[in-house]
Amino acid sequence: MNSFEIYYEMEDNLQAIYRSRLLTEILLSLNESSRKLSQLREITGSTSQAIIPKLRKLEEDHLIETKEREYCLTPVGKIVALGVADSFATVGTVSKFKYFWSTHYIEGIPTPLLKEIGCLYNSEVLYDKRTKILSVYSNQLKIIKNADHIYGISSVITEEYADSILEKVKEETSVELIVPLNVAEELKQSPYVEKLQVLKSYKNFQLKSKTEDLRIGLIVTDKCLVLSLYKKSGTEYDITTGLFSSDPKAIEWGERLFEYYKIHSDANLHGNYAL
Known part of the structure; x- marks a missing residue:
């Protein structure tokens, strides 16, 4: 039926x-x-x-x-x-952030998590403005700095982001990251390969990869969730927009999203950074 x-x-x-x-x-x-x-x-x-x-x-x-x-x-x-x-939370979340969902590629969120999208109702979408460029990115780095543990899905990589992760790992913060194949290839190159060599000896750091594109960016800590998406075309990652939430329901949703991709990851790269 x-x-x-x-x-x-x-x-x-x-x-x-x-x-x-x-x-x-x-x-x-x-x-x-x-x-x-x-x-x-x-x-x-x-x-x-x-x-x-x-x-x-x-x-x-x-x-x-x-x-x-x-x-x-x-x-x-x-x-x-x-x-x-x-049902009300789902409709409310879609309506509240209608512009965010309609202008981004949401197909990177698996169906089981889309069904629970109402968990994100108590969130806020931040946008870069002409007078405040990279404010979304800066907020992401602050969230990483203040985290007691970090789960992340990184569709892009920057040196500043890598340095922030390295610093947290050295502080004995538990960090687990998942990257798509294109980012894994970037990690073979300088300056990332040198940083990964340092991380190699830390047991509180895990890195996994996926052979397909991950058109999603995710940071989940004990205090906050950050969700970033590709633009509607699915070809360009949007670094100017992000959905932020400190609501426990949203954080739990982000943990389930991370766990979904962790289970479906293709390889554990920890200790094998030659890739």
Whole structure:
């Protein structure tokens, strides 16, 4: 059964939730915590007369129940409420950063992570301006400097970036990097090959490569996520724009994205910098 068939079969149930502002607000509220009727009145701004029929409807559908004079989600209701919350977060994230997504190549983000794009809602997109060139890049370097651990996907490499990584590794910060083949080839050349020779003796540094293009840039630390993408054409990396977030949900999303590419990397280059 495809998505359209499911929608048509469950249309009444779906519209009952999404058409009713009050039903949606109750589910979202109870998804955070159990609530008394007085609390639901305050949160929704509605009267008891308006709320109680909705509560009865949700009880009939076995989505909520009462415990100690408070309304709470049933296990099934939790599944539904999470789905509703995720759908709003997804649409909200796409709408909030519409220009960023529409002007960049997002195909580098695998489908499982695109499904969780709502985790990035509490983020900020920074752009270089004529009066502030390389501000995005400078912020990335600051984030690396203040990190206690670093996971990175590097679609491009600069000497300043390499020096920042080298400094953190020497400070015994755990650093794991993934690079595409074109960057791996650059790392064979001076001045990078000399820096990698120094890194060779550090156990807290790992470098992996992928034989295909990685049209994505990622920095994930204990404090922050930075996501950079190629421009819409997919041929030019955009160093002037980046999505930044210190939200734990966004950081966890970035860790899952890094882990995805780590699992699908082709080679571990640590200790084998002749490539």
